[in-house]
Amino acid sequence: MNAINRYKEVSGTTDRADHLWRYTPWRKVHPTGDIDTVPDVNKEPKIRLINLDGTEITKGISLQKIDQSGEVLPDVDVVATTFLKAVSENSKWVLKTERKFVSRTPILLEIDANNDIDSLELILDIGEMSEFEMVTLIKGETKWMGLLRSGRIGNGSNINDITVGLQKKGVLLRLDSISLGRDANMNTGTVSSGSQRTKADLRYRMSENGSNLQVLGSILSRDDMYLDYHIEIQHDAPETFSRLKWHAACGGKSRTIGTGMLKVAKGSTGTDAAQNFHNLLLSKDAEADGIPELEVSESNVVGCGHGIANGPIDENQEFYLHSRGYSKSDARSALIAAFLNSTLTKMGSPVLHGWLSKLLTSELEVMNN
Numbered sequence: 001m002n003a004i005n006r007y008k009e010v011s012g013t014t015d016r017a018d019h020l021w022r023y024t025p026w027r028k029v030h031p032t033g034d035i036d037t038v039p040d041v042n043k044e045p046k047i048r049l050i051n052l053d054g055t056e057i058t059k060g061i062s063l064q065k066i067d068q069s070g071e072v073l074p075d076v077d078v079v080a081t082t083f084l085k086a087v088s089e090n091s092k093w094v095l096k097t098e099r100k101f102v103s104r105t106p107i108l109l110e111i112d113a114n115n116d117i118d119s120l121e122l123i124l125d126i127g128e129m130s131e132f133e134m135v136t137l138i139k140g141e142t143k144w145m146g147l148l149r150s151g152r153i154g155n156g157s158n159i160n161d162i163t164v165g166l167q168k169k170g171v172l173l174r175l176d177s178i179s180l181g182r183d184a185n186m187n188t189g190t191v192s193s194g195s196q197r198t199k200a201d202l203r204y205r206m207s208e209n210g211s212n213l214q215v216l217g218s219i220l221s222r223d224d225m226y227l228d229y230h231i232e233i234q235h236d237a238p239e240t241f242s243r244l245k246w247h248a249a250c251g252g253k254s255r256t257i258g259t260g261m262l263k264v265a266k267g268s269t270g271t272d273a274a275q276n277f278h279n280l281l282l283s284k285d286a287e288a289d290g291i292p293e294l295e296v297s298e299s300n301v302v303g304c305g306h307g308i309a310n311g312p313i314d315e316n317q318e319f320y321l322h323s324r325g326y327s328k329s330d331a332r333s334a335l336i337a338a339f340l341n342s343t344l345t346k347m348g349s350p351v352l353h354g355w356l357s358k359l360l361t362s363e364l365e366v367m368n369n
Contacts, residue, residue: 003069003085004038010078011035020077020201023257023289024228029080029173029199031087031117031144038083044091045113045120045140052106052135052355060101061132063109066094070123070150072177073205073234080175080201084119084148091120096127099154103132106160106352111147113140113167124151124178126159133160133348135355138194143170145195148177155181155208160348164359165192174200182208189216189347190229191356193363198227206233206240216347217246218340218360221254221286222367232261233275235268244275246290247343249336251282251367257289264296264304272302279310280339282332333364 012035014026027035049063050056069085069092095109111120118140138145145167153159165172172195180186192198204213213233221227233242248256260275277290292306313335321331337360344356 003082003089007038007079007082007086008036010082014079020230020259024199024226026079028197029171031171038086039117041087041090041117041119043115045111045115045118045142047093047120048110049095050108050110052108052352055105057107058103058105060098061096061103061107063093063095066092066123068092069121072150073179073203076177076203077201080173081148081177084146084173084175085121087117087119087146088121088148093120094123094125096125097130097132099127099129101127101130101132106133106135106348106355109134109136111136111138113138113142113145115142117144118142119146121148124149124153126151126153126157128154128181129156130154131158133352134162135352136163137166138164138172139166141168145170146173148175150177153178153180153184153186156183157181158185159187160352161186161188162347162352162356163190165190165194165198167195169196171195172198174198176202176204179205179207180211180213183210185212187214187216187347189218189343191218191344191359192227193220196225198229200229202229203232204234205236206242207236209237209239211237211240213242214346215242215244216343217248217258218344219248219256220340220360220363220367221248221250221256223252223254225254227254228257230259232263233273235262235264235271235273238268239270240268242273245343245346246277247280247340248288249280249282249339250286250288253285255287259291259293260306261293261295262304262306264298264301266297268298269300270302271298271304274303274305276306277308280336281310281312282336329368333368336364337361
């Protein structure tokens with residue numbers, strides 16, 4: 001059965017009781033609002049792979065167009081997944097690294113989306129003991145963008161994987177369905193200040209011993225943006241480690257939502273897992289929600305915890321900056337930057353952090369103007 005027919009079978013099965021769809025119903029994410037249809041997508045976004053500094057990439061990594069879809073994790077949301085597979089039929093890619101691939105220069109995967117509807121499926125095939133940093137940059141003026149990423153991080157690999165959303169308008173539907181191999185270390189971050197509406201379902205599975213995962217978010221919302229992120233981390237093997245740290249700064253009449261789920265399967269002894277959501281409210285009309293959840297079926301764990309904190313900008317800190325000569329807007333920008341930088345600094349090397357910091361500064365200037 002092809003993806004279109006499979007989607008039509010399940011299109012009406014989303015459950016509003018599920019945190020994934022409780023705050024953003026599927027019809028609000030669908031490109032036309034008619035959830036029984038799959039629009040024709042004949043054009044595809046432009047995609048290229050280069051070094052972040054503009055030079056050619058190191059030998060050992062490739063981006064190739066393919067015909068077959070990738071395998072997704074068990075228990076993913078079947079509606080959104082089959083829909084993205086259906087609309088990405090003409091744009092399926094695999095990013096592959098050779099065994100022991102190493103790049104000391106951060107890599108940029110640029111997705112330039114400017115059609116009415118854009119979508120692509122990307123399979124990550126990361127070879128064993130690879131070591132590199134990669135930024136996936138989503139930009140353009142498309143009305144609707146879909147990105148489905150699946151695949152596996154090879155045994156013993158160490159990667160920084162950052163997705164940056166700078167889509168100027170419209171809707172972004174983003175799904176991650178990624179597994180980590182034995183002793184793999186993945187540091188995956190989301191930096192977002194674009195798209196009018198975002199719905200993201202990011203799922204990661206540690207099914208082999210010794211894997212480490214850190215999921216980070218630096219989210220800036222303004223005007224009437226509506227950004228909804230669901231992050232699910234599955235511990236299915238002993239001696240695994242994860243941290244989820246999600247920071248969102250919300251201005252204007254925007255709303256951000258972060259729901260987290262940590263699952264620890266029976267037999268996953270020695271698991272060490274935690275999740276924290278911090279929200280900074282920049283206006284009286286802004287809204288932010290953080291909903292952490294745990295499902296722990298193993299008693300012999302190092303720890304499994306969660307936390308959430310919401311609040312406005314600290315007036316004492318703002319007053320202090322005023323007393324040091326900062327204007328009101330500069331003081332607010334400095335405090336917002338410091339708040340978001342607490343997760344941004346953990347997203348990679350000094351070179352990558354410098355690039356991300358410049359991007360954040362630029363977006364704060366847009367907010368203030």
